Structure formats: structure tokens, C-alpha cells
Amino acid sequence: MKKFVIAALGGTIAGTLLSVQVAPLLAEETSKPASVYQELDLFGDVFKRIRTDYVEQVDDKKLIEAAINGMLSSLDPHSSFMPAEEYDDMKVQTRGSFGGLGIEVTMENGAVKVVSPMDGTPAAAAGILASDFITHVNGESLMGLTLDDAVDKMRGPVGSEVTLKIVREGKTEPFDVTLTRDTIKLTAVKGRLEANTAILRITTFNDQTFPNLQESLKKVAEEAGGIGKLNGVVLDLRNNPGGLLTQAIAVSDAFLDKGEIVSTRGRKPEESERFNATPGDLAAGKPIVVLINGGSASASEIVTGALQDHHRAIVVGTKSFGKGSVQTVIPVQNEGAMRLTTSRYYTPSGRSIQALGIAPDIVVPQPPAPPETDKEDTADTRSEADLRGVLSNDSMTEDEKKQAEEERVKAEEAAKMRLEDFQLAYAIDIIKGLAVAGQTIEPVDDPKAAAKPAKP
Numbered sequence: 278m279k280k281f282v283i284a285a286l287g288g289t290i291a292g293t294l295l296s297v298q299v300a301p302l303l304a305e306e307t308s309k310p311a312s313v314y315q316e317l318d319l320f321g322d323v324f325k326r327i328r329t330d331y332v333e334q335v336d337d338k339k340l341i342e343a344a345i346n347g348m349l350s351s352l353d354p355h356s357s358f359m360p361a362e363e364y365d366d367m368k369v370q371t372r373g374s375f376g377g378l379g380i381e382v383t384m385e386n387g388a389v390k391v392v393s394p395m396d397g398t399p400a401a402a403a404g405i406l407a408s409d410f411i412t413h414v415n416g417e418s419l420m421g422l423t424l425d426d427a428v429d430k431m432r433g434p435v436g437s438e439v440t441l442k443i444v445r446e447g448k449t450e451p452f453d454v455t456l457t458r459d460t461i462k463l464t465a466v467k468g469r470l471e472a473n474t475a476i477l478r479i480t481t482f483n484d485q486t487f488p489n490l491q492e493s494l495k496k497v498a499e500e501a502g503g504i505g506k507l508n509g510v511v512l513d514l515r516n517n518p519g520g521l522l523t524q525a526i527a528v529s530d531a532f533l534d535k536g537e538i539v540s541t542r543g544r545k546p547e548e549s550e551r552f553n554a555t556p557g558d559l560a561a562g563k564p565i566v567v568l569i570n571g572g573s574a575s576a577s578e579i580v581t582g583a584l585q586d587h588h589r590a591i592v593v594g595t596k597s598f599g600k601g602s603v604q605t606v607i608p609v610q611n612e613g614a615m616r617l618t619t620s621r622y623y624t625p626s627g628r629s630i631q632a633l634g635i636a637p638d639i640v641v642p643q644p645p646a647p648p649e650t651d652k653e654d655t656a657d658t659r660s661e662a663d664l665r666g667v668l669s670n671d672s673m674t675e676d677e678k679k680q681a682e683e684e685r686v687k688a689e690e691a692a693k694m695r696l697e698d699f700q701l702a703y704a705i706d707i708i709k710g711l712a713v714a715g716q717t718i719e720p721v722d723d724p725k726a727a728a729k730p731a732k733p
Contacts, residue, residue: 302609320344342460351472353618361612371521373485376435377461380405384424388412392586395464399456405443412451413442433458468493472691474708476701478513479528482520482576487527494559509564509708512580513701515594518574522622526552529583532590533558533720536625538583543605543620564711564718565590566704569637574598581635582624586724592637593704601631624722641703 324344327335342358349356359367370377379398383390391409396401412419414430431439438581440455442618465477466489475497477490498504519525522541529538533554540551567581568589578597584590605619623629673681695702711717 309679327576332378346610349615349617353602355600355602355616356618357616359606359614359616363511364606364608364612364614367614369669370481371483372479373465373483374462375432376458377432377492377561378405378439378441378456378458379461380411382411382428382433384427385410387420389419389424389427395461398461399459403454403456405441407446407453408446411441412446413440414515415440416442424596427716435460446600459572461562464489468497469594470497471694471701472705472709473501473506473508474705474706475501475507475510475710476513477510479517479577481517482524482528484521486520486524486525487531490528490531490581491559497506504561507560507563507567509714511559511566511568511701511704511708512584512590513568514573514577514581515568515570516572517574517577517602519571522576522579525576530554531557531586532565533587534558536587536720536722536724540580540623541620542623548620562717564708564716566707567592569594569597569635569699570643570700571595571598571634573635575600575602578630578635579624582628582630585638586625586628587720589718589720590719591639591707593639593641593707595640595642596628596636597634599630599632599634601629601633627725639703639707641700643698643700672725702729 293529294384324340327340328337341361346358349358378400379395379397379402381392383392384390389411390733391405391407393407393413394405401552411427411431414427417430419430421425431441433439435458438455440453442451442453444451450650462485463481463483465479465483465486468481469476477493477497479486479490494510499506500561501507522539526538533552538552542549547603548569565584567584569577569581569592573581573594574597578600579701581592581597583592587591601621602618602622603620603622604616606614606616608614621629691702694705
């Protein structure tokens with residue numbers, strides 16, 4: 278059976294559960310003490326009593342499904358059962374692609390509103406606009422449906438057609454738009470250039486994460502004039518709950534030339550695994566800062582721990598969530614699956630961060646936004662130019678004046694960013710400082726040795 282190994286922040290998943298057969302368990306566990314069968318008899322007695330004596334008629338399937346869910350969820354917060362529909366949704370999330378239209382939507386006053394069409398998708402080609410309202414899909418009204426149910430109606434097989442009824446501001450009457458569904462790929466990484474620093478925001482770890490990372494860094498480097506023109510890279514993993522273990526390994530490997538990335542240890546020693554980096558560094562040795570906070574979990578912590586232990590990156594922000602376990606998604610009968618915790622993972626230095634989290638190298642809390650009524654203290658911004666009767670600088674050339682103006686604009690932009698996102702601004706300042714000093718972050722060969730205290 279196909280298995281998905283995931284490292285994601287996931288609590289108990291509620292929903293309708295599917296029944297499983299107990300007979301194979303009894304056949305395989307003949308060597309177990311009689312108490313196991315006595316407990317199963319107890320389950321049967323309780324099940325029978327509920328069916329016959331509960332105040333209302335009950336659904337046998339739901340009773341057994343609830344029992345299975347209780348069994349799994351009692352193990353730890355991340356083990357759970359997924360019925361077929363929930364399992365299908367999880368596969369869509371981990372694949373990062375599906376057959377659809379490419380519309381980001383939200384619910385507003387009970388109606389489905391378009392947030393934005395995604396570039397290069399059927400929705401964008403058909404002229405769907407932000408703030409449009411979608412009232413019907415194939416003639417069926419969306420009013421009264423949840424957002425998930427409405428989205429499900431718009432998804433479907435690639436190549437199939439769907440007709441949307443659109444209400445648009447400025448149009449007196451609703452109108453129909455017919456679109457052909459195509460493969461839509463979710464963007465897991467968004468990149469941009471800030472002060473000659475590549476900002477790579479990773480929101481999840483699905484099948485698209487590493488390809489998105491490569492593409493985003495390439496585009497940002499081209500915008501800067503080449504990878505050599507970049508000061509460094511900021512990996513923003515804040516509020517990233519995790520995802521696929523394979524993608525966490527791939528992202529870590531992207532910036533490491535050699536050495537261990539992560540190891541996993543299960544109940545049986547022979548099932549332990551170790552994953553190593555391969556030659557090649559997408560950042561070409563440029564400094565890296567990793568941003569984390571309390572919402573950075575599991576796969577995010579694997580990447581952070583690997584780059585931190587190898588001294589390949591400076592970690593900035595606040596302590597991460599602390600989920601150091603790995604779940605295996607195991608398909609079962611009736612197309613459902615169970616998510617079972619099968620191992621713990623360890624960073625290259627051999628540490629487990631389970632319930633501890635990763636402490637940043639530089640603790641930088643995100644301050645609350647200042648009240649709009651607060652005004653900047655002008656006393657702190659006075660300079661020579663503000664003094665009465667100041668001598669003018671008439672020796673500046675046109676190039677010097679242009680440079681002074683550019684520096685003023687950069688200073689204003691930096692001040693604005695510090696108000697909007699202090700942690701990111703701090704990370705960019707670190708990259709700038711390293712660039713000015715001409716320093717790089719050199720990885721260590723053996724994180725385990727580096728983590729040991731020196732003997733007297």
C-alpha cells in the first residue's frame with residue numbers, strides 16, 4: 278500500500294470515520310494474553326447496549342467509526358483517522374495541484390467572492406476579476422453552502438467544462454462565464470527582492486515546494502542582476518505548519534553541500550533512517566537568515582534545525598512550535614486512511630526538539646503595531662540641516678545629490694518595513710551587515726562534534 282510520510286502540525290481531525298474489521302486482528306494476535314480478547318468482548322457488550330438502550334436510534338457505522346477515532350486520537354495529538362473525503366483533501370494539499378479554475382475565493386455575507394484569479398489559469402484567461410461574486414455553478418445556487426462545498430463544485434476533472442454565474446459591480450445583470458478546468462498548481466513559495474536580499478516565503482511543504490523554491494530564487498536573482506548581486510537570502514518559515522518530510526529534506530539540501538540533514542528513529546531500530554545532503558548550493562554560499570516563530574512546526578523545524586546545526590544560516594525570531602514526530606499516512610479499506618505517528622526525528626547534531634522547539638540564534642519578537650495616533654518624536658530626527666542659519670552644501674555634484682536622494686528613499690523604506698514587519702526588517706539588516714563586512718556563513722562538517730562541549 279502506498280504511504281505518505283508527513284511532518285505536519287496536525288491535531289485530532291474530526292469527521293465521519295470508516296469501519297475496520299476486527300477479525301484479522303484476532304487472527305494475527307493469537308499469542309496475546311486473554312485480557313486483549315476480554316477487552317474486545319467488553320467493547321462488544323458496550324456496543325450492543327448502546328444499540329438497544331440508547332434514547333435514540335443510532336447508526337452502527339458511526340459508532341464504530343467513533344471508536345476507531347478515539348483509539349487513534351488517544352495515542353497522541355497527531356494520530357487520527359481520515360475518511361475517504363478527508364483523505365482525498367489531504368492528497369490534494371500534499372500534491373499541491375488539482376483540476377480546477379484557479380480562483381482564490383472567500384465567503385462574504387453568505388456569498389462566494391473572488392479574492393483574485395491566479396495568473397496563467399482558466400479564471401484569468403476568462404476575465405474573472407477580483408471582487409466578482411459567484412452565485413451559481415452549472416445552474417446550481419451556491420447560497421447556503423459552506424465555502425468548502427462551493428469550492429468542491431468548482432473543482433473537477435481536467436478538461437471538463439463548468440459554467441459560473443457572475444455578479445460584477447458596474448454590471449446591471451448577472452452573466453455566465455464558461456470555463457474549461459485545467460491543472461492548478463498551488464504556490465508554496467513566493468519570492469521577492471528587498472534591498473538586494475532574496476525573500477523566500479515558504480507557506481507549506483507540498484510536492485510543489487522545492488520546484489517553487491528553485492523558480493522563485495531564480496527569478497529574484499535575475500531581477501537583482503544575477504545570483505552574485507544578491508546580498509543573501511531570507512527563508513521566511515513563520516507560521517508554516519509543515520507538510521511532506523521529503524520536501525523538508527529537499528529544501529534543506531538546496532542550501533547544504535554535504536552532511537546529515539535529519540534522521541528518524543522509530544520503534545524498531547532497523548526502521549531508523551538518515552538523510553544526507555548532496556553537492557550543490559542554490560544560494561551559491563550567500564548568507565542565509567531563517568525566520569521562525571511559534572507557528573513554525575515540524576517540516577519547518579527540520580529545515581531550520583539542519584541549517585542551524587550546520588551553521589549555514591542564522592535563525593532569527595521566536596522559539597518554534599516543537600513538533601518532533603513524523604506521521605505515516607497508511608491507506609486502509611473503503612478508501613480512507615489513518616495518520617499514525619511512526620517515528621521521531623532528530624536534527625544533525627542529534628537533538629530532538631519534541632515539545633521543546635528550536636531556539637533562534639537571535640531572539641526577535643514581533644512587536645505589536647503602534648497605535649495610529651502615535652507620532653514620531655521629531656526630537657530624535659533633528660540634524661544639522663534643521664538648524665537655523667545652517668550653511669548649505671554647495672559642493673555636491675549632481676551624482677552626489679542623486680546618491681543622497683537614493684539613500685534617503687532607502688532609509689524611509691527601511692523605516693516603513695520596520696513598522697510593518699520588524700522581524701523581516703531585522704533579518705534583512707543582518708544580511709546587509711554581513712555583506713558590508715564581506716563575510717559568509719561557513720557550514721560545519723560535523724554538527725554532532727560542534728555541539729559537544731570542549732573538554733578541559
